[in-house]
Amino acid sequence: MQTNLVQEFAAQPEGQEAEAILRSCVHCGFCTATCPTYQELGDERDGPRGRIYLMKMFLEGHETTERTQEHLDRCLSCRACETTCPSGVQYGRLLDISRGLMEDRIERPARERWLRQALLRVLPNRRLFGSLLRVGQLARPLVPEPLRSKIPPRREASPWPAGSHPRKVLALAGCVQPSATPNTNAAAARVLDRLGITLVEAPAAGCCGAVSYHLGEHGDGLDYMRRNIDAWWPAIENGAEAVVMTASGCGAMVQDYGHLLKDDPAYADKARRVSELTMDLGAFLLQQDLGSLGLAKGQGKVAFHCPCTLQHAMKQSGVVEQVLEKAGITLAETTDKHLCCGSAGTYSVLQPELSQRLLANKLAALTVDQPDEIVTANVGCQLHLETRASVPVRHWIELLDR
Structure with missing residues (x-):
């Protein structure tokens, strides 16, 4: 062109x-x-x-x-x-x-500016988001529909393993996941512990930068990226094998750190190394000997929703399914696997009507084989799907945590 x-x-x-x-x-x-x-x-x-x-x-x-x-x-x-x-x-x-x-060149209407600024201030701030979520969960019985369904129920995390292994990998807690789905990283840590691998969260790491960057606030997004690199770098220097992502939305962003910071003389080399080490949890597990995990029993039939960030951005289509099949999980048939569920980061808030149409389509595609539950690989998809799903929705790693 x-x-x-x-x-x-x-x-x-x-x-x-x-x-x-x-x-x-x-x-x-x-x-x-x-x-x-x-x-x-x-x-x-x-x-x-x-x-x-x-x-x-x-x-x-x-x-x-x-x-x-x-x-x-x-x-x-x-x-x-x-x-x-x-x-x-x-x-x-x-x-x-x-x-x-x-x-930077088109001024949005006041309501749009306010909503976008609210998302930019709340979502990347782990403590603020967590506090507001707890308030919403306490008030959930009093909130009318459809708002009530958008407030996820309070969940508890399983205990993290107490021991440590010579093999270590990094994880990103992120901003929404610690309070909305706290068991995701805990389950991943327990599964990896059984494989002789320690999962480590760097306390200073936070939002991956995707919320700000995709909403056009590139400077703020890049600052979040630099903060995460600083938080991870000591562990990387000490031999961490990988940065293992349990939320594919974050994984898609972190794998691009090297490109997005390539012109930053202070961070270009470190960012490139972080991107090289970044792997989705499914891809990392597929490289391991999963025999010690044993076969899953009594899980029923499971429909896997592959998030767009996993299949189109990280190019990992079919990988999680291989892990689940190796673990003995019975996968349900689904259709239109390439189509989005409508979550898409902040999209479900900024484009609610269209998001709901896409959600209805996706749930119909995921339940054609009448699964007992739906699993996915991204916190945003999980929270969005469960607002209207007729069966339980959770992160796929929880199927292996037993």
């Missing part, structure tokens, strides 16, 4: 990167077949090809309005189009660049 970026953007590294991505697109349209929002809305501007045109026009200096921004806001950043694209267009990266540049 021919491009002619305005000088303001052409002179910036991000603008040059965006131009290279635009030039790789041949506008074949294969991406529209796997785009959840295009399938729902049928509008070219709500599909990858149309959005690429809109981003191209913006970067070339054409008039850009709130309507253009609305079409980009409706994108889930699920990156299913990347999996489909025969030309290897890095659509997700182009979208992040364009959203960040556009956020």
